[in-house]
Amino acid sequence: MPIKAEYIWIDGAEPTNHLRSKTKIVPDGTTDFPIWGFDGSSTNQATGDKSDCVLKPVAVYQDPIRGGDNVLVLCEVMLVDGKPHPTNTRAAAVRTAKKYKKHEPMFGIEQEFTLFKGGRPLGFPPAGFPAPQGGYYCGVGDDEIHGRDIVEDHLDACLDAGISVSGINAEVMPGQWEFQVGPLGLLEVADQLWVARWLLYRIAEDYGVVATLDPKPVKGDWNGAGAHTNFSTKEMREDGGYKYIEAGCKALGKKAELHMANYGVGVEDRLTGAHETQRHDQFSYGVSDRGASIRIPWQVAVDKKGYLEDRRPNANIDPYVVARLMVETVCGDMK
Numbered sequence: 383m384p385i386k387a388e389y390i391w392i393d394g395a396e397p398t399n400h401l402r403s404k405t406k407i408v409p410d411g412t413t414d415f416p417i418w419g420f421d422g423s424s425t426n427q428a429t430g431d432k433s434d435c436v437l438k439p440v441a442v443y444q445d446p447i448r449g450g451d452n453v454l455v456l457c458e459v460m461l462v463d464g465k466p467h468p469t470n471t472r473a474a475a476v477r478t479a480k481k482y483k484k485h486e487p488m489f490g491i492e493q494e495f496t497l498f499k500g501g502r503p504l505g506f507p508p509a510g511f512p513a514p515q516g517g518y519y520c521g522v523g524d525d526e527i528h529g530r531d532i533v534e535d536h537l538d539a540c541l542d543a544g545i546s547v548s549g550i551n552a553e554v555m556p557g558q559w560e561f562q563v564g565p566l567g568l569l570e571v572a573d574q575l576w577v578a579r580w581l582l583y584r585i586a587e588d589y590g591v592v593a594t595l596d597p598k599p600v601k602g603d604w605n606g607a608g609a610h611t612n613f614s615t616k617e618m619r620e621d622g623g624y625k626y627i628e629a630g631c632k633a634l635g636k637k638a639e640l641h642m643a644n645y646g647v648g649v650e651d652r653l654t655g656a657h658e659t660q661r662h663d664q665f666s667y668g669v670s671d672r673g674a675s676i677r678i679p680w681q682v683a684v685d686k687k688g689y690l691e692d693r694r695p696n697a698n699i700d701p702y703v704v705a706r707l708m709v710e711t712v713c714g715d716m717k
Contacts, residue, residue, distance in 0.1 A: 646696025
């Protein structure tokens with residue numbers, strides 16, 4: 383029996399890319415999925431007179447929604463001459479992963495998101511605001527938690543698909559949640575995060591709910607949504623690795639402007655110095671400091687090895703770009 387292969391790709395929408403997908407019917411037993419085409423003039427990736435773009439499969443996952451032998455096929459966008467499309471940020475990440483392979487960089491990305499219905503976050507009353515932040519984070523009970531059924535379905539779907547989700551939790555604002563992907567290498571963490579996002583959007587459809595990665599979904603005294611990025615190299619994880627962690631923090635500080643320019647649209651609205659953030663125009667690092675740009679977890683300071691957490695990336699990041707920059711900045715600074 384033929385199987386359904388959902389080809390997923392990242393479009394050219396501005397200022398933040400969106401996910402697109404369409405279904406290809408392929409013979410049962412297919413393992414080498416073919417390239418396919420699409421209308422780039424409808425995704426801000428081509429003009430109408432030269433509209434064809436190419437989908438090149440790069441990763442395949444079980445489809446937990448359709449079930450059976452059906453699959454999700456993550457693709458890079460290519461030009462018809464076989465070169466990466468200008469919107470294809472994965473291609474540069476591939477080169478970086480190869481260049482710094484000896485350092486064995488690893489990532490864990492904490493993807494925050496907010497569930498909306500009727501133009502308001504779940505848990506917000508039709509008019510006005512709910513009780514102030516305080517009890518929602520990792521809370522329990524119908525008065526504090528909203529959308530758990532969606533989040534549980536998404537978790538199950540990710541696990542069934544083979545996504546390396548390491549946890550979930552309710553976040554500081556009503557209707558706001560987080561899932562974590564990793565630890566994984568540069569390409570794997572970004573590939574899986576994009577597919578996990580697709581699954582989130584698709585499952586939310588069934589509930590009539592919108593999942594958004596807006597970094598500041600509600601203005602005022604409410605937490606924003608980030609994608610805290612945990613990062614380490616082989617040198618950081620080994621005995622005596624603390625000096626490499628501190629060196630990595632300093633290297634990131636030297637290129638703070640470059641990173642901030644690539645950490646998601648609207649980062650200035652989220653990184654205000656309040657709500658567990660450092661200001662977008664300042665840089666700092668510290669042990670157990672959630673108000674710093676880079677947090678070194680307390681257990682890492684005790685063990686003198688481990689990883690660092692970059693708290694600056696927005697929820698709406700392109701993980702290929704963020705992970706690539708972190709590897710180039712930290713590993714490129716190693717002597």
